[in-house]
Amino acid sequence: MARAQFEYDEGGTTFFYVFISFYTMILIPLTYALWPSAPQENIVDESGCQCAGCKVKRDKKRAIKPWEYTKRLIKVVVLLVLWALYAYVTVHVFSLEVVTEEYDPYKILNVDQGAEPSVIKKAYRELTKTHHPDRGGDEKMFDNIAKAYQALTNDESRENWEKYGNPDGPKAATFGIALPKWIVSEQYGGFVLALYVGVFLVILPIIVGVWWTRSMKYSADKVLVETTRALYHFLQKTPSMNIQRALTVLSGACEYSHKFNTAIIERETDEFEVKKLIKDLRNINESKREAPFYLPWSIKARTLFHAYLTRLPMPSAALEEDLQYNLTRVMPIIEEFMRMHLQMYFHIPLQRPPTLEALENIMKLQPMFVQALWPQSSGLLQLPHITEFNIRFLRRNNVYTCLDLANKNEHKRRVLLNQIDEGQYEDVISVLTQMPRLKISADFEVQGEQDKDVVTVGSIVTLKVTIKRHPLLDVERRAREIKEDAKAALEKELEKEEEPTAAKSRKVWEKPQKKKPKTNKKKAPQPKKKAAPAAATPKPEEEQLLKQDDGSNSGESDEDGTNSESEGADVSVNNDDDTVNATSNNEDSGSDDDDGWDDGMVRKETLLDKEPTDNHPVHAPFFPMDKFEWYYVYLVEKKERRLSSFVVPCKTLKDEKVVELRFPAPQKPGVYAYTLHVRSDSYFDIDVATDVKLEVRPAPEFIPPKYIEDEADDDAQDDDDLSEYTEGSDSDESDSD
Incomplete structure (x- = not known):
């Protein structure tokens, strides 16, 4: 029997077929990965707020924009070269002639x-x-x-x-190898073998090992596992964590240590510059003897955070660069902080679990870093061009929040902000229209039941929370107020023009009508005429005018003062008008026991919903990254002050959205009072909390069903009894015979 023979590709024809097959498998995914994005994504929006912080962020985007075009151009060139090579090889393969001659x-x-x-x-x-x-x-x-x-x-x-x-008979079977013969030749065989060993035994294992070690260092949200362990330790150590303690724990994250993160730069000048910055701050606790808070990198991160929240300028460009990098990592760490708190609260049995107050303090860290403000600072500082001087003046006129300012009449609002020019005032209006005003309503049901509106003991309740978003400042109302002010000003001008014309129309020989009450009335309002323009010039007279407007004119004060404040209270504290139907039909519920929790309700992915998050941009001139509005919805039992539902994120609220909270009903019948919270991660003073009640009824008695098969068995048993009876009677008759 003839032996098999292996022949390498001498002419290089079959090699091209193999090459183009592997090249196609690599080229198509690579094209998908390198396909350049649309250029519209990098357009810098020049409209909106023109404050210094927003201008700096736009300048940074413009600086990145040329590099984005360069990267796009490089991608296009690389793809064109790769596809040109593919086209060349394809044409070459089709042009090859395979010669197969028979022996003649x-x-x-x-x-x-x-x-x-x-x-x-x-x-x-x-x-x-x-x-x-x-x-x-x-x-x-x-x-x-x-x-x-x-x-x-x-x-x-x-x-x-x-x-x-x-003529010589059968030949040996030949198998072609689609590789050129020089690969196994003595001249190049050693180099090819070394290449194989280097790629498959050295480079590939190193790449896999590096990828594995890096992936094991991070959690799902790219937070270091060591940071997660530290958060668990300090939450267990300090269950009732205040904001100052939470900020200290945040500064101890391993992301800010060069040992765990090579992106952190340690400089020789850090010690001097950080100490200089500490002198202008307080509550840094640099002498704290608790690991890792006494380490230099933790002190540096804590100092930078305090300076950022106090809005102090950095003493050097190096510290400014370090602060910008730290801020890019702070939001994922805070989310991991919240997630770890919830896992410990619901899943890990602890003697002292973390409290609800600790969770709310951790939640406050997000708007703190987005707006660069302490919680005790005025929420009006979220607006551009507003300083402490403006805030003192606004407080004297009962304006404490952005909502109070948005509820004011256009004329009064402009008078209150008379210290800023017209362009700055338009920036304030732009941000007020960008900020949200939330209204919520709640309705709950027991899914999968016929009487879904009836909540019984131990049932799984689904609370459907409808969140409606409106602009904080109504643009249409402002436009109407501007038209009314313009119309009133025009009428005043016409009245002034009619007075001299009326005097001229009187005949010379006619005597003017002398009426003393009219002359006295004309003299009486003279101080008011002098006080009206004073609102635009000296500040003491301006304050006096505002006090007169709020005190003497009861109609205006009721409309713009008292009513606006009550409206703000309804929106931000107790939204009773929006939840009448929800509370009358189906009151909110909370659970006294955690035994009925379903693992599906409190899974980790609840805080990791991968859904679109770019709906409404946030005005955050101090935060280095683009931020979009996110919200967190949760339910709190009022009597025991405990968390009754898992915290559900809402990251896609555009105009209206329904968020579902699932939780087990209490184990005892009765009426339970709860508070439904919708908390923002971007703004202060816009959180919504409303009281809801839940009536829990006793569970109905279980009635075992009666199956048809049981009836059939009973009939069969009766037949057996009858048969026995008949058989017995026959035997008796035979015996008697």
């Missing part, structure tokens, strides 16, 4: 098919004279001529040729 002795002897033996013999003699090696011919060609002659004249050779296509 007639062609070798240059005679016609079926020629006579004499003709074949004559042609053979002529060719041997020409190609015989002794006469200078080619030896290989002479062998082919002799073999062709044998195939046509010898019976055995002719049979082999007709059967196997070769």
Whole structure:
């Protein structure tokens, strides 16, 4: 039996087929990964707020924009080159001619098919004279001529040729290898073997090992596992954590240590510059003897955070760069902080679990860093161009929050902000229209039941919270107020113009009507005419005018003062008007026991919902990244002040959205009072909390069903009894016989 033979690709034809197959499998995914994004994504929006912080963020985007175009151009060039190479190889493959010639002795002897033996013999003699090696011919060609002659004249050779296509009989099976022969040659074989060893035994294991070690260092949200362990430790150590303690724990995250994060830069000037910055701050606790808070990197991070929240300028560009990097990592760490608190609160049995106050303090860290404010600072500092001087003046006129300012009449609002120019005032209006005003309503049901509105003991309740978002400042109302003010000003001007014309129309000989009450009335309002323009110039008179407007004019004060404050209370504290239907039909519920919790309700992915998050941008001039509005919804039991539902994030609120909270009903019937919270992670003073109640009824008695099969069994049993009775009677009759 002939042996198998392996032949390498000498001509390089089959190699191109293999090459284009692997090249296609690599090129298509690479094209998908490198496909350049649309250029509209990098357009910098020049409209909106024009404060210094927003301008700086736009300048940074413009600086990144040229590099984005350069990266897009590089991607396009690389893809064009790769696809051009693919097209060239494809055309080359199709142009290759695969030559497969069959053995034909007639062609070798240059005679016609079926020629006579004499003709074949004559042609053979002529060719041997020409190609015989002794006469200078080619030896290989002479062998082919002799073999062709044998195939046509010898019976055995002719049979082999007709059967196997070769006069010598069957050949060994040949298998082609789609690789050039020089790969296994002695000259290049060593280099090829070294390349294989380097790629598959060195480079590939190193890449896999590095990827594995890095992936094991981070959690799902790219937070270091060591940071998660530290958060668990300090939550267990301090269950009732205040904001100052939470900020200290946050500064101890391993992301701010060069040991765990090589992106952190340690400089020799840090010690001097950080100490200089500490002198302007308080509550840094640099002498704290608790690991890792006494380490230099933790003190530096804590100092930068305190300076940022106090809005102090950095003493050097290096510290400013470090602060910007730390801020880019702070939001994922706070989310991990919240997640760890909830896991410990619901899943880990602890003697002293973390409290609800600790969770709310951790939640306050998010708007603190987005707006660069302490919780005790005025929420009016979220607006551009507003300073402490403006806030003192606004407080004297009962304006404490952005909602109070938005509820004011346009004329009064402009008077209150008379210290800023018109362009700055329009920035304030732009931010007020960008900020949200939330209204919530709650309705709950027991899904999967016929009486879904009836809540019984131990049932799983679904609280459907409808959140409606409106602009904090109504643009249409402001436009109406501007038109009314313009109309009133125009009427005053017309009245002033009509007074001299009326005096001129009186005849010279006519005596003017002398009425003393009218002359006295004209003199009486003269101080008011002097006080009106004073609102635009000196500040003491301006304050006096505002006090007169709020105190003397009862109609205006009721409309813009008292009513606006009550409206703000309804929106931000107790939204009773929006929840009448929800509280009357189905009151909110909370659970006294955690035994009925379903693992599906409190899974980790609840805080990791991968959904679109770019709905409403947040005005955050101090925060280095673009921020969009997110909210957190949860339910609190009022009596025991405990968390009754898992915290559900709402990251896609555009105009209206329904968020579902699932929780087990209490184990005892009765009426339970709860508080529903919707908390923002971007703004202060817009959180919504409303009181809801839940009536829990006793569970209905269980009535076992009666199946048809049981009835059939009873009938069969009765038949058996009857048969026994009849059989007995027959036997008795036989006995009696």
